[in-house]
Amino acid sequence: MDKNSQEQLEVSAERTRVSRRTFVVSAAGVCGAAALWSLRRRSPGTVEASGNNVSAGPVTIVQFSPEGKRIGKVTVPRTIKSEEEWKQQLSPVSFEVTRHAGTERAYTGNTWNLHDRGLYRCICCDTAVFSSDTKFESGTGWPSFWQPIAAENIVEIHDEAFGMDRTAVSCRDCNAHLGHVFNDGPPPTGLRYCMNSAAMRFVKFA
Incomplete structure (x- = not known):
């Protein structure tokens, strides 16, 4: 494998890792927001x-x-x-x-x-x-x-x-x-x- 091909593979792998991190962070944010919204909806006088x-x-x-x-x-x-x-x-x-x-x-x-x-x-x-x-x-x-x-x-x-x-x-x-x-x-x-x-x-x- 020549040097350029190796560098391209490394860049591709790094992009994949970044994408995965972005997905995890985004998913956690969505879940957190959903949980907060659920708690705010439940006023003490409902359930x-x-x-x-x-x-x-x-x-x-x-x-x-x-x-x-x-x-x-x-x-x-x-x-x-x-x-x-x-x-x-x-x-x-x-x-x-x-x-x-x-x-x-x-x-x-x-x-x-x-x-x-x-x-x-x-x-x-x-x-x-x-x-x-x-x-x-x-x-x-x-x-x-x-x-x-x-x-x-x-x-x-x-x-x-x-x-x-x-x-x-x-x-x-x-x-x-x-x-x-x-x-x-x-x-x-x-x-x-x-x-x-x-x-x-x-x-x-x-």
Whole structure:
């Protein structure tokens, strides 16, 4: 083999190696972009709210007496049910809100204008989530609170669904979607926990 032929073979081999490297890098980039897109599509209020994609391990929550007094922390098995079981337990609007991160229409819930004193419990598992002691008139048509009854009883997750940048609020025990929290509330926290009436059961203080 003469010198020119050998050089041509070496150039051809180098081009093949470069092409292979380019393909591998490009493929990795495409796969990475696809994975990132998939993660961004899954907002906390879609699949996670059904309770099917959460850990089945126990959770620690705070229990409250019928008078609204803090009893203490307890560790309980997480409440997980199938879609059919939730449908049988809940009304259509409560099912859509809590299990599929829906939102009831403003001024349609049964507690947005309620002024009685009592506890607001998760409609799905009865965990205490809010108290009338922190409820205020927000003018939004949804029951609003400036803080939860216990931070341990809720979970806050970044939510980019529908092109909005929000913080979703769910029940720690059963992962039911409750609503969202915003930074335009009154003192002392400056927060507005904008909840769905359909996601909670009101119980008057004993």
